[in-house]
Amino acid sequence: MTADTGPTAAPPTAAGSPRRRTALVAGVFYLITFLASLPAVALIAPVLDNPDYIVSAGSDTRVIAGCLLDIVNAVACVGTAVALFPVVRRQHEAAALGFVTARVLEAAIIVVGVASLLTVVTLRQESAAATGADAPTLVAVGASLVAVRDWTFLLGPGLVPAANALLLGYLMYRSALVPRIIPLLGLVGAPLLVASAVATMFGVNEQASALSAVLTVPVAAWELSLGVWLVVKGFRPAPILSAPTT
Numbered sequence: 001m002t003a004d005t006g007p008t009a010a011p012p013t014a015a016g017s018p019r020r021r022t023a024l025v026a027g028v029f030y031l032i033t034f035l036a037s038l039p040a041v042a043l044i045a046p047v048l049d050n051p052d053y054i055v056s057a058g059s060d061t062r063v064i065a066g067c068l069l070d071i072v073n074a075v076a077c078v079g080t081a082v083a084l085f086p087v088v089r090r091q092h093e094a095a096a097l098g099f100v101t102a103r104v105l106e107a108a109i110i111v112v113g114v115a116s117l118l119t120v121v122t123l124r125q126e127s128a129a130a131t132g133a134d135a136p137t138l139v140a141v142g143a144s145l146v147a148v149r150d151w152t153f154l155l156g157p158g159l160v161p162a163a164n165a166l167l168l169g170y171l172m173y174r175s176a177l178v179p180r181i182i183p184l185l186g187l188v189g190a191p192l193l194v195a196s197a198v199a200t201m202f203g204v205n206e207q208a209s210a211l212s213a214v215l216t217v218p219v220a221a222w223e224l225s226l227g228v229w230l231v232v233k234g235f236r237p238a239p240i241l242s243a244p245t246t
Contacts (some may be wrong), residue, residue, distance in 0.1 A: 033076045044067065052141060073110060094232075106164065169190070185221050
């Protein structure tokens with residue numbers, strides 16, 4: 001008669017295991033960044049496209065909703081790093097910490113851009129209630145705040161994700177936690193994203209141009225495919241999942 005030794009521990013990648021839940025949470029956070037950021041761009045368009053928004057009737061509710069989605073995007077950015085760090089640090093702790101730092105930096109830059117747009121909304125509401133407001137001065141202030149948001153969009157979602165793609169792409173490629181074609185998209189796309197951002201900074205290319213859109217496709221595909229894979233499949237069996245933590 002064999003003694004009962006208790007339930008057998010589930011494999012690291014089995015459904016319901018801690019590793020599977022970690023992959024699911026990280027994947028959901030990645031998908032949230034897409035679901036939040038894409039409609040946010042459309043919602044905040046009035047304040048970006050109308051130079052006189054700060055002295056016009058405005059669409060404050062729409063803009064505030066877009067800003068809230070950008071904040072959700074920023075929180076989800078940090079969530080992806082926090083969820084993945086305990087796993088990818090087993091491959092290379094310094095690179096994993098660098099990924100977390102870059103992701104937090106990206107989120108912080110996004111929040112700065114959100115604050116600048118919310119300031120435009122506040123000034124518009126106050127100028128509408130005041131009498132004899134100096135419209136040219138308000139328009140200049142509004143343009144300055146929108147310019148701050150444009151730069152945060154270039155440096156945050158436009159440039160910092162290249163560092164994210166290099167660091168996490170390296171960790172995922174070496175660990176083979178996901179099919180290597182997925183991190184390869186990030187490793188290839190990161191230099192293209194940097195080239196696009198630098199060209200925009202020096203006035204060679206417009207940020208909203210077709211060329212910029214093409215150069216950002218590989219990194220966008222990397223993050224989207226990583227999110228979908230982690231949600232649907234989870235981590236692949238890999239040596240680092242069974243390696244002891246240090």
